Amino acid sequence: MTTITTVNPATGEEIETYETMNESQAFSKIEAAHRAFLDWRTLTHEERAPYLRKIAETLRNNSEKFAQLMTAEMGKLLKDGHTEVEICARICEYTADNGPSELADEERKHSGGKKRGIVTYSPIGVIYSIQPWNFPIYQPLRVLAANLMAGNAVILKHASICTGSGLLLRDLCLEAGLPKGLFDVILVGHDVSDKVIEHKLVRAVTMTGSDGAGSHIGELAAKNLKKTVLELGSNDAYLVLEDADIDLAVKTSVQGRLYNNGETCVSAKRFIVTDAVYDEFVSAFVEQMKAIKMGDPRDDDTQLGPVSSDEQFETLVEQVKKSVDGGATILCGGDPDDREGCYYPATVLADCLPGTPAYDDELFGPVASVIRAKDDEDAMRIANDSRYGLGGGIFTKDEDKAIRLARDHFDTGMIRINSFGAADPAMPFGGVKNSGYGREHGGFGMKEFVNAKAVFLPS
Known part of the structure; x- marks a missing residue:
């Protein structure tokens, strides 16, 4: 037995x-x-x-x-x-x-x-x-x-x-x-x-x-x-468009990436940022990810606990390594310390390229992939350049534009506008493609x- x-x-x-x-x-x-x-x-x-x-x-x-x-x-x-x-x-x-x-x-x-x-x-x-x-x-x-x-x-x-x-x-x-x-x-x-x-x-x-x-x-x-x-x-894309409220986008993106220790299928994973606001967003995003307190999941002030198992930890280590070998740059994290348990720090990868896990795959843990887009149209193209299609998000001050993009162009089952959340009993939950x-x-x-x-x- x-x-x-x-x-x-x-x-x-x-x-x-x-x-x-x-x-x-x-x-x-x-x-x-x-x-x-x-x-x-x-x-x-x-x-x-x-x-x-x-x-x-x-x-x-x-x-x-x-x-x-x-x-x-x-x-x-x-x-x-x-x-x-x-x-x-x-x-x-x-x-x-x-x-x-x-x-x-x-x-x-x-x-x-x-x-x-x-x-x-x-x-x-x-x-x-x-x-x-x-x-x-x-x-x-x-x-x-x-x-x-x-x-x-x-x-x-x-x-x-x-x-x-x-x-x-x-x-x-x-x-x-x-x-x-x-x-x-x-x-x-x-x-x-x-x-x-x-x-x-x-x-x-x-x-x-x-x-x-x-x-x-x-x-x-x-x-x-x-x-x-x-x-x-999925590897859900969250778009930071040229007219986004950057403070809101950064705060929400940190929450969206780290919720449930980063182990959520419909969480923010790829952050596609237009060139016009790229430096401003990335600088503030990295600063807030660096400040995250990792520790005992039973403590009230802990913001990030361990990933679920040794197997999940090793998978994340290997995915980050392959992404870096493929051209990605580590802006913070990416270097687990020697503490007991399966603790992986809040990590931001930039310069993520097609053919690497950070761009193509699902990183099931507290690792964010940042991808630069030329403009709003390019951001939408990159978001849909995925075999997955579960969720996604759009940050913009123009709600009508966001609804139009979500309804007519975003090839996923769920889209959040200027917000993050996992599921709601009153709204359909599910995806398309893989x-x-x-x-x-x-x-x-x-x-x-x-x-x-x-x-x-x-x-």
Whole structure:
């Protein structure tokens, strides 16, 4: 029997060891989820809503416990852990409040105008949810809330480094009164996970992670004729245009790059700055990045904690080295000290060129890539010169121009104007190109895994 051992990235101390499941054990969870689904699907949307409100209440009541565990497992700042729990509670409440109307039957007239029809959004069964470690509760919860409202069951395979967080989420859902089996966690490796995708009772797959993993999972699911939703990261570009408020742009860019220790798929990563304001922005940006306090993620005054693991630390070291070898210049950071734990300093790379990680890839940590653009048009061109397309941002004093660029030219799923933020329950979340497909939040996620069923009436 193989095991999973979780490790605190701030100290290197082992937290807990778990036994993984074999194929038979994992399949028994799927079968139990299907049995729970058969009862759950008979409830109305209004009858499901109170369960979500109770989960929200239970999460808030256990906020400190959950935040402490997330900090221990992946190095999240403790205060950010509390914020994550609150976001999850709000998602549950948004889904409970809006789900019944979003998923209500729709009456339609036939094209001839004389006959009627009904479109009903029926649940489909067990949804397999494969989630990463950077938001240990938010990532699985946003899938869970939408699918519980839709009437589905959910089986979660969480990232191994936050196994405890996945199990705690399940336990708190049970404490909140969710029927046993409707949401459960499997502890399996990639080989068993592939068999889960192929299981006849698994009707759809949703996954957040790398584009390489997404390609494999999407291919296997498609081979088995199962729908997928994939959110696959990005190297989001934030444009600092010629008429930007530089003070606002700098403050927001520091926040956007370092939020969640720089380990956020939809965070600011590439900063594309027009020549007219390049020197002013870069000088102030580097000054503020240098001033960031790195330390114990449990301390209130810490601004930057460790990255999530030794593996993530070494990946970041290698990406920065390759970028520098390819012509990038380190303006600050880039030289981890010898302290215990996976601490990587706030880093700014300039002169980032195509063909290097800082320009082409996702640097999942506190490393900012600065790229000079000739003008606003060139900045937009560089922003779209990416295989990714999850989020992005625009700094300009001309809101109409920003909306026009965002709507008509920015080839991403989400764009922030003169601001930064990760997600909002009322707005769709998802990307294009190698950042994946499908949408969550804003009512869209509730309809990803339902059967839009047409019922034709005679008159």
